[in-house]
Amino acid sequence: MATQSECELALRSLAQRLDDVPLDxxxxxxxxRTLACRVPDLDVVFLARLDDGGIEQLRCSQGPDTAGAQVRLAADxxxxxxxxxxxxxxxxxxxxxRLKVEASVLDLLKLRTLL
Known part of the structure; x- marks a missing residue:
């Protein structure tokens, strides 16, 4: 099982990859969009905000609450x-x-194009 720190570091590297995508x-x-990535085996949720500036305000919260996020992911x-x-x-x-996703189809297609 990976640690909370390893997961956060990986998510920050994903944010960096998105920062490397040309602004246009x-x-x-x-x-x-607001994002939530639930990691059930660690009982944490990583929350963030996605806009054309990239993934911002990445933070960790204890517990399973992702209800307020517009794009919700879950993976061990x-x-x-x-x-x-x-x-x-x-x-x-x-x-x-192994991956659970709750988001609009349009959001998923756009994210897939970028990443």
């Missing part, structure tokens, strides 16, 4: 690290129940 593409595909800590490292395909993880 971010403006084209990013709509301001090891799977989260594999997903962010590109070693686990998001569609395959979703199809096998």
């Amino acid at each position: 593409l971010r403006r084209k595909y990013v709509v301001t 800590s090891d799977d989260l690290l594999l997903l962010i490292a590109g070693e686990l395909s998001p569609p395959a993880a979703w199809a096998t129940g």
